[in-house]
Amino acid sequence: MKKIFVAIAALAIGLSASAQQALFGGPSVESPVINPDGTVTFRFQAPKAIKVEVTGDFLPTQKMEVEFGGQKMVYDAPGVGVLKEGKGGVWEYTTDFVVAPDMYNYTFRVDGVSQIDPHNMWVNRDVASLTSVLLVPAPGERSDLYAIHKVPHGTVSKVWYHSNTAGFDRRLTVYTPAGYETSKAKYPVLYVLHGIGGDEDAWVTQGRATQILDNLIARGEAKPMIVVFTNGNIACEAAPLENADGYVNPTMSLPKTMEGTFESAFPEVVKFIDSRYRTIAKKQGRAICGLSMGGFHTLYITLNNPDMFNYSGMFSAAIGTGSEQAASGHPEIYQNFDAKLATYFSKKPALLWIGIGKTDFLIQSNNEFREKLNAAGYPYKYMETDGGHIWKNWRIYLSEFVPLIFK
Amino acid sequence: MKKIFVAIAALAIGLSASAQQALFGGPSVESPVINPDGTVTFRFQAPKAIKVEVTGDFLPTQKMEVEFGGQKMVYDAPGVGVLKEGKGGVWEYTTDFVVAPDMYNYTFRVDGVSQIDPHNMWVNRDVASLTSVLLVPAPGERSDLYAIHKVPHGTVSKVWYHSNTAGFDRRLTVYTPAGYETSKAKYPVLYVLHGIGGDEDAWVTQGRATQILDNLIARGEAKPMIVVFTNGNIACEAAPLENADGYVNPTMSLPKTMEGTFESAFPEVVKFIDSRYRTIAKKQGRAICGLSMGGFHTLYITLNNPDMFNYSGMFSAAIGTGSEQAASGHPEIYQNFDAKLATYFSKKPALLWIGIGKTDFLIQSNNEFREKLNAAGYPYKYMETDGGHIWKNWRIYLSEFVPLIFK
Numbered sequence: 001m002k003k004i005f006v007a008i009a010a011l012a013i014g015l016s017a018s019a020q021q022a023l024f025g026g027p028s029v030e031s032p033v034i035n036p037d038g039t040v041t042f043r044f045q046a047p048k049a050i051k052v053e054v055t056g057d058f059l060p061t062q063k064m065e066v067e068f069g070g071q072k073m074v075y076d077a078p079g080v081g082v083l084k085e086g087k088g089g090v091w092e093y094t095t096d097f098v099v100a101p102d103m104y105n106y107t108f109r110v111d112g113v114s115q116i117d118p119h120n121m122w123v124n125r126d127v128a129s130l131t132s133v134l135l136v137p138a139p140g141e142r143s144d145l146y147a148i149h150k151v152p153h154g155t156v157s158k159v160w161y162h163s164n165t166a167g168f169d170r171r172l173t174v175y176t177p178a179g180y181e182t183s184k185a186k187y188p189v190l191y192v193l194h195g196i197g198g199d200e201d202a203w204v205t206q207g208r209a210t211q212i213l214d215n216l217i218a219r220g221e222a223k224p225m226i227v228v229f230t231n232g233n234i235a236c237e238a239a240p241l242e243n244a245d246g247y248v249n250p251t252m253s254l255p256k257t258m259e260g261t262f263e264s265a266f267p268e269v270v271k272f273i274d275s276r277y278r279t280i281a282k283k284q285g286r287a288i289c290g291l292s293m294g295g296f297h298t299l300y301i302t303l304n305n306p307d308m309f310n311y312s313g314m315f316s317a318a319i320g321t322g323s324e325q326a327a328s329g330h331p332e333i334y335q336n337f338d339a340k341l342a343t344y345f346s347k348k349p350a351l352l353w354i355g356i357g358k359t360d361f362l363i364q365s366n367n368e369f370r371e372k373l374n375a376a377g378y379p380y381k382y383m384e385t386d387g388g389h390i391w392k393n394w395r396i397y398l399s400e401f402v403p404l405i406f407k
Numbered sequence: 408m409k410k411i412f413v414a415i416a417a418l419a420i421g422l423s424a425s426a427q428q429a430l431f432g433g434p435s436v437e438s439p440v441i442n443p444d445g446t447v448t449f450r451f452q453a454p455k456a457i458k459v460e461v462t463g464d465f466l467p468t469q470k471m472e473v474e475f476g477g478q479k480m481v482y483d484a485p486g487v488g489v490l491k492e493g494k495g496g497v498w499e500y501t502t503d504f505v506v507a508p509d510m511y512n513y514t515f516r517v518d519g520v521s522q523i524d525p526h527n528m529w530v531n532r533d534v535a536s537l538t539s540v541l542l543v544p545a546p547g548e549r550s551d552l553y554a555i556h557k558v559p560h561g562t563v564s565k566v567w568y569h570s571n572t573a574g575f576d577r578r579l580t581v582y583t584p585a586g587y588e589t590s591k592a593k594y595p596v597l598y599v600l601h602g603i604g605g606d607e608d609a610w611v612t613q614g615r616a617t618q619i620l621d622n623l624i625a626r627g628e629a630k631p632m633i634v635v636f637t638n639g640n641i642a643c644e645a646a647p648l649e650n651a652d653g654y655v656n657p658t659m660s661l662p663k664t665m666e667g668t669f670e671s672a673f674p675e676v677v678k679f680i681d682s683r684y685r686t687i688a689k690k691q692g693r694a695i696c697g698l699s700m701g702g703f704h705t706l707y708i709t710l711n712n713p714d715m716f717n718y719s720g721m722f723s724a725a726i727g728t729g730s731e732q733a734a735s736g737h738p739e740i741y742q743n744f745d746a747k748l749a750t751y752f753s754k755k756p757a758l759l760w761i762g763i764g765k766t767d768f769l770i771q772s773n774n775e776f777r778e779k780l781n782a783a784g785y786p787y788k789y790m791e792t793d794g795g796h797i798w799k800n801w802r803i804y805l806s807e808f809v810p811l812i813f814k
Contacts, residue, residue: 089520110517113453114525121647130530156565237557
């Protein structure tokens, strides 16, 4: 038996130095650990560090002032936990509160420099930063939807379509529900749009959308549906590391994101999906939703194609940011707003759903939009949650929206 | 325009602290940078660090001795580059040599503690470690196959099948070549197996297999084919973060990996693929290959199913490690080896391909296997490369093997 064990260890020789260290008797640090009492312990090995902190959205927020372009903005920044050094240079921090069941991002700050948790293999990219992920699932809680369960799983595919607008092939993430491949039925389609700095991966990594879909469908709380995650950066082929431009790090400031080109090109995505998949290729079989910039996109795609979607969801929608006035690409997308709104509602869509956080910096513009709807007597559903412009809310909104569509 | 810019900045408020830092005037560190002269610069910000190093397979190796289970082993460890501190606590190291076009993994060591590059969003998981990725592609070089080009891209899907052997659903990665979805033709299938500690993601992340396939097919150097990446850890549903066991970090020591159960269960994967996809469902339309443990699996799956695969590839195969003698699951898989070998070759397979590195610790057992083949006059193709038991070699072997199959 020993011979085999040594042989297996020898197989590790191709591994990185740190993997070897772990195998060959180096320190084993477990982090994060969800304790039986509901607190969470974070550990970080740094024998020579002076200060190690952890920051993330599991901690209470603190007010922070930033200056940008000469303007001061106050916002709720994530709190900070201070680790204490223990044996072997392993620093440790345990929350003095029960961490509520949810999904969180966190990073360490070692002498002021941000680091992910090297002992946690679950890493998400958040625009141009990497963050470690903490998932605290609990039966009966919403976070249970974010966990993987022993239920039938849909297929998650990276699919390329040719965009005539862009002039090149572009990548989508497509979820086909369990049973799609062995069925002959036609399925409804939900289009899900990301925010600024995001891409076709964001809802799957940060949003846990495919887990939410798997679980809601398995519970019978949502209809089996095809879900398409688009890339709203029409100037790009795909997510930053998945395009032919090579070694380019992601950025917030991509061209052609909120000036009408993506919205005007959207029907070509719908056409592609209807040609590739067994879809219910009419209004009754289509829904669209998006977060932040994607909520802005959702609104204008819906209004400009009033016969295309029966269900639309605006999650913390970035409306009223002024982009509509500065549109250089397809300004017609944003024009005649009131008339388009009247046409849209005259066609009696099944659902317009709006969700936003109480402290979201976009709540005022969303309130103004709702006042307009109220004044005209246009029907919509509204959800207001605690917190601001954060993924925690967008996962909530998706899991609220999905059960309401295609019923 | 300013108003829009501020609005866009405000959208970033939901981002992590480090992303905000980058947006709101924090330090911008570019790393890694491939310089015009072919050297590469690595940077790491750590104002209070005493020593910052970079290690990775782009550096010349150095001999290292490790002790494991009372036995001493000498191996070629990655070299170390020492960074020097500059302005703003940003440490920097530039290679004093041209980094050959290839794909590399690297990590920083900050006061002895391993860290990935926080400014490089390209991170791969290597069993239980995260490593940053450096890709140096060059036209005409093999590494050009690892880069994404503006060529038709295949679809890459995460697909679940039910394993009767395991008793639960298990995950595969499936590549369907560009054109598959719009064609009515039947396609050949290549099954690609990972090494110990790997999973159905390893060949896609570390192996760049889907890029290699896209590019070889686009060049006309490989036939369009379906490629199936299995998970050889039959006790698991999927990759460590993709299964219902929850928050479990990956490990090398998974049960039931080299004791016959996975190999005996392999026909159920083939059956599933033949039922789900338009395949050439016979020996002439099937190939199999694998690295290390996956090469071991490949050999025994091939020998135990002599009518199933026309092409088999053993990459740094972990044969002769003693696992065959200790098999507790399905020992019959490993028995009557010579007779099975005779039967296999009597059926005239189109290709048995063997590749291994000159300094691979498994070269002796591979040589012994080849001597056996030579003595019996059994035909095979052989490739010997520099280096050892490393991904660099496995990418080479895949890109050599794929053009030879289904011709």
